[in-house]
Amino acid sequence: MSDKRGSGSAAWHRWQLDEFVAPHGPASARPPAAAHDPLLAARRERVRRDAAEAERRAGFEAGRAAGLEQGLAEGRARGLEQGLAEGRAQARAEAEAEFDRRCREELEPLRALATAFGEALGELDHLVADELAELALVTGRQLAFDALRTRPQQVLEIVRLLLHSEPAPAGQPRLWLNPQDCRLVERHLGSELQAAGWTLQPDDALQRGDCRLASPGGELDATWETRWKAVKAQLRRRRAASGDSDSKPDDHD
Template identity: 45%
Template sequence: MSDKPALARGADAEKFAPLFPDARRSGEAPVKLSAWQRWEMTSIVGGLQAANTGFSNAGGATLEPLKPVLLIDEAELTRLRLLAQQAGDSAGHREGYARGLADGHAAGLAAVQAQAAQLQALTLSLPGALRGADHDVADDLLALALDLARQLLGQALKAEPQAMLTVVRELLQAEPVLMGMPQLLLHPDDAALVKEHLPDELQAAGWRIRVDATLQRGGCRVLASSGELDATLPTRWERVAAALIRNVTPTATSLASTGAGHG
């Protein structure tokens, strides 16, 4: 059996001898210790220091102290600081925006509510205003229509005096037929016109012409024992006005009803 392992163990013992100075080397006489000899930690510490010294000098190289290494360069540190600042600014911006948005929403909501209240008040008052406006419009429309009709009638009589003949013909055909020698009262100018153009019709009906200077030209009256026919201008004008009122009033009523329906 080879003795190389034993030699190796001997060499190891020599190498680590400083760690255990009191250890017995091969071939040395055993160290005698008293039964109560005190064990000191310094023996191990001293041995470790000696071993370290041996290792450092074993290769003939000198270990230099480690230099501190900066893991993050200055540019990276600046970039990180900038990112942190931007993150803080962004958070502040979001917070300010949220606060401003909430304040703006509250202000906008208050404005909309105020406008809605005004609109509601206007809507509630609209039917009455429409009815009042409809009545005003109807009155204005009626007054305008009557004025236009009056002007047209006067212009027609002046431009065409023969229009009086149409009025007389309508009276001759009116029902019931007047009895008892009816008399046709006319303005002097109209009397001459009727005698010239309607002599046969008057004779067939048994009417006689009587001049009345108090009558306005374009109007006439028929007097008989069985009744009377009034075709004077004031009376005819009242009939025209009544017809206009009947035509205008339903329109105004319909407009008022429409306005009330929207309310």
């Protein structure tokens, strides 16, 4: 039996799918029919725009949330720092005011004691004998020393007397104090001393209440022992002068 595929006008060949496509040009040259659907194209464009808008909004919300969180954190940190600074300043001011008030309360009895003691010394030569005067001096010295030890703020009065004494020291005086007294004087009289051109200098060799002033014009020893010796010497001179005047005859007799 002969092979009929090799005979006839139409030879046999493998069937291809594109043989059923209308002969209007290559299939690749024409877009699919769906691409020309306006509704589908509009829907795709809307989906694309919605996706882009959603992405933009998501980025915006994320940026806004991050900025808000950063702003809140910075605001809290700044507010905390400001609050701490104001709290420290207020506490410092209240502590200084309380310290000043207590100093005034503690110094007030000492002023009365110093006044009474000075008046008593002024009348000793007329009221008591020599032995009693010496006893009063010893007792007064101990009382004054104890008062100075328990109320070291007395050094402020001493420094004020030196600061306002006449004549004022020449040049730029330097005032030596016990380190604890130096801090106390710096706190309460620092501005006055600075305005007068004085310089504070701590000295561990000085006791509480001692001070020493040096200037180009000389040096003043205002230690406790030196001041007390000056008081005793002045009292003895006054008593000696009073005794001499009592022993002289009255010129009008």
